[in-house]
Amino acid sequence: MAKTYDIAVFHGDGIGPEIMAPTLELLRGLGHGFAFHDCPAGAACYLDCGSDLPEASLATARAADAILLSALGDPKVRFPDGTEMTPQIDIRIALDLYAGVRPVRVVPGMRAPIQPPEGRTIDFVLIRESTEGLFHTQGRGRVEADFAEETLRITRPVTEAVCRFACDLARTRKADGHPGRVTSVDKANVFRAFAFWREIFDSVAAEYPDLTADHAYVDAMALWMVQRPWDWDVMVTENMFGDILSDLGAGLMGGLGMAPSADIGDRHAVFQPCHGSAPDIAGRGIANPFAMILSAGLMLDWLGRRHGDAALIRDGARVQAAVEACLAAGETTGDLGGTLDTRGAAAAVGRRL
């Protein structure tokens, strides 16, 4: 009998449920044995039940084969310390999801502000370490009358794991025709913690003589991602740097509505769009569902590789191809210049599948 895959589903806040519903319909239509399990979390959940990540939701996520998460958060709902609830970070830490995978791939039909020269493509993957770095003291930073401080933490095991993940990905991509280059993005000119990171990156990269390994400072990388985004293959960086640079990557694709992501650990993985709950357009049914749908495609690929299920791997590629075909045909939402609403854009993907 075909395996049933348990998928924990976080519908989220704002546009979250609007983009999740048609994504689940597409997944159901693929005919794999998915059992979806709803996991309340986020700002509305906090207002309802006093917790932004109830124990039961985390337990469901932990027990699932994969986790699909839509945008969470509401800037109007805050903890007494002034910060927002961020259950997506709590899940990354609880499930050791150290590798934040953020692909940047520019294809025809995107509202891309920068076009590559003839014969070049913009197609790289940013790996964001997602459990430590400058997020280490999140919620525990020290705030006194005249100063505030947070602590950046880089540990050897996590840095080794995320650098190895990036090198493995560069190797897999090389087999598909990419250059086989992995670039560590840091600030090792100024901070000892990043000199430590760089030393670890170098020792891991030395295990991959078939790859080209190099470094860039994060400020220069922000420049180069705009000046020559076609030059990169795989880059690996600290949590906060990756948070910022991945939104720059989304900008290269014409907006956050095109940016999928995966947070991957050794046992668990979350698939979610890079964007937030977009309160400015929530409730109108006009959000772009493509980042959520592409994230579901990444989930199919990850599940397929993990379980040796070729049909899932094939459908992951089909989902990406269907979204790209819609883009090329102009079957898109308003943020990309199209006329479709959220459901219409998702239905266009469904037709192409």
Ligand SMILES: NC(=O)c1ccc[n+]([C@@H]2O[C@H](COP(=O)([O-])OP(=O)(O)OC[C@H]3O[C@@H](n4cnc5c(N)ncnc54)[C@H](O)[C@@H]3O)[C@@H](O)[C@H]2O)c1
């Ligand atoms: N991964 C996440 O769940 C995540 C990520 C970022 C922000 N947030 C939260 O989301 C809330 C809003 O944050 P923000 O406004 O800074 O970022 P945002 O990503 O929600 O929105 C930024 C801009 O991008 C647009 N946008 C985002 N997604 C879109 C989509 N699918 N289609 C069309 N346009 C889209 C929005 O309309 C807005 O103009 C906050 O509570 C924040 O903490 C959550």
Ligand SMILES: CC(C)[C@H](C(=O)O)[C@@H](O)C(=O)O
């Ligand atoms: C909303 C926030 C918690 C989140 C992060 O900082 O990781 C977001 O910016 C992201 O990029 O996924």
